[in-house]
């Protein structure tokens with residue numbers, strides 16, 4: 001079945017870049033694959049450096065008028081976009097499942113989650129306020145104003161091809177910025193469908209541009225052009241560091257949402273069944289391919305064996321399969337390279353004496369796509385790659401630590417600091433542990449933390465800046481201070 005056969009609204013299937021309100025074809029073609037069967041579902045042209053420059057020029061022109069549109073009118077247009085996304089949620093979720101394999105129910109959840117940032121930002125954009133200041137200068141008045149920072153370059157990953165775009169664009173557009181977005185080559189279809197809906201919503205030409213193609217060429221323009229005042233990036237820490245270096249040449253603001261290696265701490269007073277349910281929800285969503293996925297389960301020894309048994313019972317029952325099948329729990333990984341990488345991590349743990357409790361093998365041959373079996377490891381040494389690196393697959397390991405000091409040390413023993421989870425019913429432990437671990441977001445007896453109203457982001461090498469809430473909109477503004485002298489002669 002072709003992509004358009006699956007869509008109610010076939011005009012949401014777009015394979016050209018969207019620049020200055022026009023669909024622009026590129027050279028050659030990057031194939032988009034369905035990871036559930038590795039079939040080619042689309043070919044998207046590369047607009048390269050020239051396309052990126054054209055988009056930056058369009059966004060620069062559009063900024064002059066968009067920044068002057070009242071926040072109330074911007075909110076109205078954003079809410080048009082929000083409503084269209086809701087009306088087309090089924091098709092948008094279909095595109096996500098097709099191009100990156102996500103279980104369709106989760107894909108529908110992503111579309112609604114992504115849209116919630118548009119609704120929130122539309123409202124929050126009306127509340128971008130300055131302040132009046134006291135000054136030491138006689139007869140003067142001082143105040144601040146917040147203004148949109150300007151053209152924003154936005155580079156996004158494939159694991160949330162819809163929400164990682166709306167989470168940046170909604171606050172940026174609400175604040176009065178214009179955007180040039182480079183989506184991941186694996187998932188351009190979701191980005192282009194969002195552009196089509198933005199067009200229909202009445203968002204003016206040049207305000208929202210999507211350029212597909214060669215990453216270093218497009219990224220080079222977005223990070224080096226002095227017309228681009230900020231780069232927002234979601235992706236790996238390695239690429240984030242590179243873009244930060246490139247952006248230094250024009251002292252651009254950077255907002256970086258990077259990788260994670262989340263600890264999931266289970267204390268001996270916790271409800272073990274609830275903790276096991278929490279691990280499943282955090283770890284196996286998107287087949288473990290989320291930045292906030294629980295990688296390292298740190299359990300106190302008294303309950304560790306019971307937790308391993310509860311996890312084994314759940315993980316061994318998870319069904320891998322095509323994201324469109326109603327009984328699928330875990331979809332494919334993004335491609336076969338990801339399957340090989342995950343298998344290498346598991347094999348190394350096995351060779352070093354860890355116990356593979358369940359799973360531990362590729363299902364690619366069995367299921368005909370980029371599948372890996374949901375896997376639980378026990379007794380891996382914390383120095384192994386499966387503990388130290390971001391797994392980005394359906395694999396987690398249980399580690400044991402007794403004292404709070406050792407638990408905090410193990411949890412912090414990583415360059416990452418994005419999300420962490422703690423299961424305990426002891427309020428003292430809640431405070432001591434959440435203050436002791438170095439993470440930007442902590443879920444206590446809660447396996448998922450992200451929402452439009454809350455600050456999403458990490459510390460250490462997991463990033464800079466926050467998306468969501470009032471903080472998400474502030475990121476896209478400049479604070480200006482004004483002093484008026486001679487008010488009283």
Ligand code: NAP
Nearest residue numbers: 156157158183184215216219235236239257258259260291
């Ligand atoms: P990635 O390899 O870093 O790629 C992300 C984006 O950067 C893609 O569009 C990629 O395009 C582009 N890119 C790569 N090299 C570039 C360059 N030199 N110049 C400009 N753009 C460049 O990450 P990924 O594999 O797509 O995504 C997985 C990573 O994202 C994980 O580390 C995950 O933790 C992280 N993530 C973080 C968050 C968060 O909120 N903190 C959320 C989701 C994902 P090409 O593929 O064409 O190179």
